Amino acid sequence: MVQTRKQAREATPVAAAAPSKQTPPPSPKRSKASAAELVDEEDRVTFGIIDLLRFLGGAVLLCSTLSILITGDSYVWGKEKVARQYWNVIRKTWTTPIYMDEATLALYNGTDTALPIYLSINGTIYDVTAGRSKYGPGGGYAFFAGRDASRAYITGDFKNDLTWDVSGIDEQRVQQALGHWVKFFANHDTYIFVGYLTKTPKEPPADKASSSPEPEQEHTADEL
Ligand code: HEM
Structure with a gap:
């Protein structure tokens, strides 16, 4: 027959009621002291x-x-690569972003070897010194250094489109092509977030100067 624990206890009342040999009944004085001690202890055991x-x-x-x-x-x-990506996210959270204008960013184009190499994409600046062979002088993508050439990342025109101005390009193309490179730099394991570019508005062409200018298309990193 299967017994429950309760039934088993009820069936052996003597054994259950028998005082334990190992734990003598505490004296009233001792139990008072213990209660006070316990309160003290409770106060001490906080997990901050x-x-x-x-x-x-x-x-x-x-x-x-x-x-x-x-x-x-x-x-x-x-998992060094994943660890570095996580580290970059943590560092970005703690880093106070630097705001830089285009003229200042241009100083970080790799020609001055004492300075790091910076590039900007969609207005976010990264330290790409780890990719000096690509972005430094003579590198295959040196033209990206020291500027925000967001437009060229979309069109692939590395001569005429070295500008952040993406106006006139199909929105879906911007989302896809620029979005790809935005994520590439944001998630890169050795490129480091620096801050943001303060863009100088482009002069409107002479024939449009009198008409009211189109507002610049701004893309947040989340949008891309
Ligand atoms: C819209 C067109 C393109 C853009 C925006 C672009 C952009 C880039 C960028 C930013 C990098 C550097 C990645 C890094 O920092 O590690 C890169 C690397 C590279 N790209 Fe392109 N690329 C384009 C088209 C092409 C084409 C058409 C080819 C091939 C003919 C090509 C071949 C390469 C190669 C071989 C690398 C690796 C270079 C290296 O690791 O040293 N790219 N590309």
């Missing part, structure tokens, strides 16, 4: 933000130690 950070730090340290012991050469289980 510092404890949480300590716990997380310890977990990360343990995980990294295990990774280096097991893989022999990686602190992040061989």
